[in-house]
Amino acid sequence: MEDKTIYTTKEAADYLGISPSTIYRMEKRGLLSPTKTSGGQRRFSQKNLEECLKRSQILETPVIREKSALIKIYEKAIANNDERMIRFCEAVFDDYDEFGINRHIPRPNGK
Numbered sequence: 001m002e003d004k005t006i007y008t009t010k011e012a013a014d015y016l017g018i019s020p021s022t023i024y025r026m027e028k029r030g031l032l033s034p035t036k037t038s039g040g041q042r043r044f045s046q047k048n049l050e051e052c053l054k055r056s057q058i059l060e061t062p063v064i065r066e067k068s069a070l071i072k073i074y075e076k077a078i079a080n081n082d083e084r085m086i087r088f089c090e091a092v093f094d095d096y097d098e099f100g101i102n103r104h105i106p107r108p109n110g111k
Contacts, residue, residue, distance in 0.1 A: 005046045009034075012044040016052060022091060026052070029087035055088060 004011070012032070013020045026032045027042070032052060034042035070092065077085035 007044045007046065007049065009042050009044070012042075012049055015049050016056075026088075026091050029091060031055075031084065031087055031091065055084060 007015055009020050009023050012034075013023045016023070018026075023032065023042075023044075027034060032044060033048055034044045036042055070089065074086070074089040074093075076082075077089055
């Protein structure tokens with residue numbers, strides 16, 4: 001992908017290595033803040049995407065696949081009242097649900 005400063009939803013998803021539906025969920029949870037064109041299409045800044053990547057670095061793919069590690073990160077976020085990390089973990093849980101990976105992760109707060 002060429003170096004850009006503004007990305008479409010699909011380009012942002014490719015940049016982050018996630019699906020477009022995860023982009024929408026992350027936006028809904030306040031983890032991404034796109035602007036919208038006059039036609040209502042989302043545009044994501046590279047700065048916003050980089051911030052998201054920085055927040056997600058503790059949840060690299062090998063760790064995410066390990067249920068107990070993800071639950072510990074989620075519990076720590078809850079204990080620290082870290083709303084952004086809680087929302088990020090919940091987006092990861094939603095990805096598990098969407099793709100059928102570790103579908104039955106016991107969530108600490110019963111969600």
